Amino acid sequence: MNTVNTLSELKSARSKLSAPVGLVPTMGYLHEGHLSLVRTAKKECASVVVSIFVNPTQFGPKEDLGSYPRDLPRDLSLLEKEGVDLVWHPSAEVMYPDGYQTWVNVELVAAPLEGSMRPGHFRGVATVVAKLFNAVQPDRAYFGQKDAQQAAVIRRMALDLNFNLEVVICPIQREDDGLAMSSRNVYLNSEEQKAATVLSRALRAAAATYQRSLDSNPVDAEALRHVMAEMIQSEPLARLQYVSCADPDSMQEIHGLLAPAGKGSRALLSMAVYIGKTRLIDNLVIGGNQDAADN
Numbered sequence: 001m002n003t004v005n006t007l008s009e010l011k012s013a014r015s016k017l018s019a020p021v022g023l024v025p026t027m028g029y030l031h032e033g034h035l036s037l038v039r040t041a042k043k044e045c046a047s048v049v050v051s052i053f054v055n056p057t058q059f060g061p062k063e064d065l066g067s068y069p070r071d072l073p074r075d076l077s078l079l080e081k082e083g084v085d086l087v088w089h090p091s092a093e094v095m096y097p098d099g100y101q102t103w104v105n106v107e108l109v110a111a112p113l114e115g116s117m118r119p120g121h122f123r124g125v126a127t128v129v130a131k132l133f134n135a136v137q138p139d140r141a142y143f144g145q146k147d148a149q150q151a152a153v154i155r156r157m158a159l160d161l162n163f164n165l166e167v168v169i170c171p172i173q174r175e176d177d178g179l180a181m182s183s184r185n186v187y188l189n190s191e192e193q194k195a196a197t198v199l200s201r202a203l204r205a206a207a208a209t210y211q212r213s214l215d216s217n218p219v220d221a222e223a224l225r226h227v228m229a230e231m232i233q234s235e236p237l238a239r240l241q242y243v244s245c246a247d248p249d250s251m252q253e254i255h256g257l258l259a260p261a262g263k264g265s266r267a268l269l270s271m272a273v274y275i276g277k278t279r280l281i282d283n284l285v286i287g288g289n290q291d292a293a294d295n
Ligand code: PAF
Pocket: 025, 026, 027, 053, 055, 058, 125, 128, 129, 147, 150
């Protein structure tokens, strides 16, 4: 496995890779969620590139950029075992040299939910991902459904800016207790870890309400938001930031009755919840193709 830092090293290493090339963009501190992206990329591509870059421009001034977990030696040894061909680990100066002033703003799909709670977050994500795409020139790029709105923003950006690649979204990986895998789970103590299962429990409760409604009366999006909010509020260590039942592509909130699943319509149930000081997000797709629902 080749590890490079500069753009010229990347260019030369990239030119030696066989096509199709898969890119897995990460911020490091890898867990099974990242490794599942790498494994899918390995199956689908002749060569796999992983980028490791804790992107400062997607963190707000009061967010955890300084304390974001990092362990490069461990990441490299995990990637080596997966048979990754090339790791790109640029510095902030390589990505944002002095005088840097160009940004990618995806509009409507980036505005609600995470976008409204974390101003500037998706500008930072879209910009760095566009730069990673341009530098690595992958044929396919792999992202996790865990960050459902990020996935929608990147899909939109790739389409709008004519990136000549396929954006592949892979299912959420969960711990046995249902907690969605995230590098930020390391912030949770053992009591908080137990409390954090309330996110996936709330999503499953809303999905069950939706399933039951299929046999009787159609359910209202508001009722599903209520089921999730009520369960989150029953957990003393949890503080709810938002719950949502939205269109999975546009991210616009759904109001009124959900169209029957048979008609192919889908809804994204999602939430952001503080467990102690740690902000967690999770989501589940309901309706449409039920294979995609269990993510
Ligand atoms: O999902 C992440 O880890 C990051 O947002 C990404 C896509 C690597 C961009 O910094």
